[in-house]
Amino acid sequence: MPVIETYELRKEYDGLVALESLNLQVEKGEIFGLLGPNGAGKTTTLMTLTTLIKPTRGTASVNGFDIVKQPSQVRKSIGIVFQDPSSDDILTGYENLKLHGMLYSMPASLREERIREVLELVDLADRKDDMVKKYSGGMRRRLEIARGLMHRPKILFLDEPTLGLDPQSRENIWKYIEDLSRQGQMSIIITTHYMEEVDRLCSRLAIIDKGVVVAMDTPASLKKIIGGEVVVMKINNPDVEAVRELNFVKKIEIKNELVYLTVEDAGQNLQQILHVAGKVDSVEIHSPTLNDVFLHFTGREIRENSPEGGWGQRVMNLRSKK
Amino acid sequence: MGAKSNELKVKEMSELNGIAAIWYREIKVFLREKSRIVASIVNPILWLLIFGGGLGASISISGINYQTFIYPGILIQAVLFSSIFFGVYIVWDRKIDFLKEVLVAPISRTSIFIGKIIGGATDSLIQSLILLFIGLILGKLGVIPGLHLGFIEIVTSLVVLFFTTTSMVSIGLIIGSRMESPEGFQLITSFLLFPIFFLSGALFPINKLPVWLASLTFIDPLTYSVDGLRSVILGASQFNLALDLCVITGFSIVVIIIGTFAFEKMKV
Numbered sequence: 001m002p003v004i005e006t007y008e009l010r011k012e013y014d015g016l017v018a019l020e021s022l023n024l025q026v027e028k029g030e031i032f033g034l035l036g037p038n039g040a041g042k043t044t045t046l047m048t049l050t051t052l053i054k055p056t057r058g059t060a061s062v063n064g065f066d067i068v069k070q071p072s073q074v075r076k077s078i079g080i081v082f083q084d085p086s087s088d089d090i091l092t093g094y095e096n097l098k099l100h101g102m103l104y105s106m107p108a109s110l111r112e113e114r115i116r117e118v119l120e121l122v123d124l125a126d127r128k129d130d131m132v133k134k135y136s137g138g139m140r141r142r143l144e145i146a147r148g149l150m151h152r153p154k155i156l157f158l159d160e161p162t163l164g165l166d167p168q169s170r171e172n173i174w175k176y177i178e179d180l181s182r183q184g185q186m187s188i189i190i191t192t193h194y195m196e197e198v199d200r201l202c203s204r205l206a207i208i209d210k211g212v213v214v215a216m217d218t219p220a221s222l223k224k225i226i227g228g229e230v231v232v233m234k235i236n237n238p239d240v241e242a243v244r245e246l247n248f249v250k251k252i253e254i255k256n257e258l259v260y261l262t263v264e265d266a267g268q269n270l271q272q273i274l275h276v277a278g279k280v281d282s283v284e285i286h287s288p289t290l291n292d293v294f295l296h297f298t299g300r301e302i303r304e305n306s307p308e309g310g311w312g313q314r315v316m317n318l319r320s321k322k
Numbered sequence: 323m324g325a326k327s328n329e330l331k332v333k334e335m336s337e338l339n340g341i342a343a344i345w346y347r348e349i350k351v352f353l354r355e356k357s358r359i360v361a362s363i364v365n366p367i368l369w370l371l372i373f374g375g376g377l378g379a380s381i382s383i384s385g386i387n388y389q390t391f392i393y394p395g396i397l398i399q400a401v402l403f404s405s406i407f408f409g410v411y412i413v414w415d416r417k418i419d420f421l422k423e424v425l426v427a428p429i430s431r432t433s434i435f436i437g438k439i440i441g442g443a444t445d446s447l448i449q450s451l452i453l454l455f456i457g458l459i460l461g462k463l464g465v466i467p468g469l470h471l472g473f474i475e476i477v478t479s480l481v482v483l484f485f486t487t488t489s490m491v492s493i494g495l496i497i498g499s500r501m502e503s504p505e506g507f508q509l510i511t512s513f514l515l516f517p518i519f520f521l522s523g524a525l526f527p528i529n530k531l532p533v534w535l536a537s538l539t540f541i542d543p544l545t546y547s548v549d550g551l552r553s554v555i556l557g558a559s560q561f562n563l564a565l566d567l568c569v570i571t572g573f574s575i576v577v578i579i580i581g582t583f584a585f586e587k588m589k590v
């Protein structure tokens with residue numbers, strides 16, 4: 001039985017459809033990725049599954065409990081790291097963690113032990129007695145990840161957990177998530193813009209766009225759908241018709257002066273393509289990535305809007321709001 | 323049967339832990355905001371010394387010095403303002419998204435509400451205790467003539483103030499639970515605070531009022547707090563102390579019940 005299953009989950013915000021009849025299943029013990037561009041509905045999905053917002057229609061079961069009828073049972077089974085900062089910045093890092101432990105009824109000794117452990121993990125042990133106000137955006141992010149992991153929930157939701165972190169911290173967090181998952185009992189749902197994150201961590205993923213799941217499978221099988229390697233060429237006046245004639249070219253897409261081809265045995269057939277395509281400025285071959293998969297299903301690139309502005313920017317906005 | 327009652331105990335324990343968690347946080351925040359504590363002490367003292375002293379120079383009420391007469395009213399005023407104002411913190415929690423962390427935790431909304439009330443009441447009672455000690459000293463020094471605060475007076479005052487602050491904190495939280503911005507909260511509460519305060523008889527005796535005004539004071543729940551505190555501290559009052567206590571505890575229970583519903587409906 002899946003630990004999470006949604007049934008035509010729908011959420012509207014005053015007429016704006018954020019989620020349209022979402023159907024997905026997450027199996028026990030897996031790390032499941034939700035990949036999609038800004039505004040796809042990733043956060044809305046997580047907020048609904050964690051009972052913070054009510055679906056407009058449809059429902060879901062989380063750890064066997066219905067999110068609409070048994071929200072308190074659901075909350076007992078889960079942990080979440082929110083996309084936006086949600087710690088109290090007038091408290092210290094340690095106090096935020098202690099408060100969390102108390103909210104989740106952790107016995108004092110276990111609580112202190114876990115606090116030490118997670119502070120070590122996110123490398124904040126020496127800053128634990130500073131007010132969160134004095135943390136940098138990345139430090140605050142790390143603190144909140146530590147907090148979400150602290151009570152070892154059955155199901156852990158991570159909303160863009162590593163956005164805005166430096167590569168070193170990101171690597172640490174990834175390792176820890178993998179360890180947690182390997183130990184067995186925890187199921188993890190992670191939303192992200194980062195393809196490498198999905199490739200590295202996720203056993204399965206759903207690609208979502210405009211509130212709809214457009215594909216759901218393992219990263220490898222999704223890439224297989226592409227059916228060849230991807231050749232990207234920069235050409236001034238491409239002879240599209242001539243390229244289309246070639247029978248090993250599966251698909252042609254032109255975007256921003258770049259020609260994207262899906263080609264069987266690209267290494268061997270490249271010569272012939274270059275021969276007919278026109279005057280090529282540059283060419284690149286790669287095996288299919290999740291970005292190509294996203295492009296395949298939606299006709300857009302996932303990175304069209306910069307994802308990097310996210311967390312740090314929001315922290316700044318929040319500060320200036322005060 | 324055994325397993326069932328065990329489960330129940332676990333559930334109750336986790337609710338209690340949740341209440342303790344909220345309380346812990348409110349106290350930490352309170353103790354960290356020193357300026358808030360100082361302001362909550364200095365303002366009432368200024369009222370007492372300047373307003374009370376100024377009018378007291380020429381007025382006394384049934385033989386009681388005016389400054390002494392309004393001392394209980396000023397205590398109630400201090401508690402009223404800090405208690406209702408406490409509701410703005412829930413608006414803040416929402417604004418800084420900390421509310422999500424609390425709402426997603428495995429505790430009921432009722433426990434969150436109770437934790438907040440205890441937190442707000444603790445703040446107000448610490449403030450009251452300081453003001454009572456200052457009253458004790460000013461009384462001993464003769465600055466406020468005829469004010470004699472002993473152990474009994476202080477303890478019974480705290481009882482009256484406790485029921486007053488719980489109901490006023492609830493009102494603040496109910497308003498805060500519906501508000502998106504601190505400015506909106508301030509606007510609504512200022513409309514509420516002044517009638518509640520001025521009609522309570524904190525600054526004047528209510529036994530010689532014209533009928534229309536008297537009936538307004540009778541429906542102001544704060545009137546009974548002021549009267550109760552006056553009866554406890556000065557031994558002079560309009561109503562029976564038992565009646566005062568009934569009204570303020572009853573009112574407190576009613577608004578707490580309304581508050582739990584408001585929190586149940588509250589959005590992130």
Ligand SMILES: Nc1ncnc2c1ncn2[C@@H]1O[C@H](COP(=O)(O)OP(=O)(O)OP(=O)(O)O)[C@@H](O)[C@H]1O
Binds near residue numbers: 018038040083
């Ligand atoms: N509180 C809200 N009120 C109105 N509309 C909202 C609200 N929250 C989200 N939306 C809308 O719902 C849609 C989905 O938003 P959501 O935050 O779920 O996207 P996301 O996939 O998490 O995007 P991002 O990558 O930017 O975090 C967007 O169009 C957004 O504008």
Ligand SMILES: [Mg+2]
Binds near residue numbers: 042043044083159
């Ligand atoms: Mg999001």
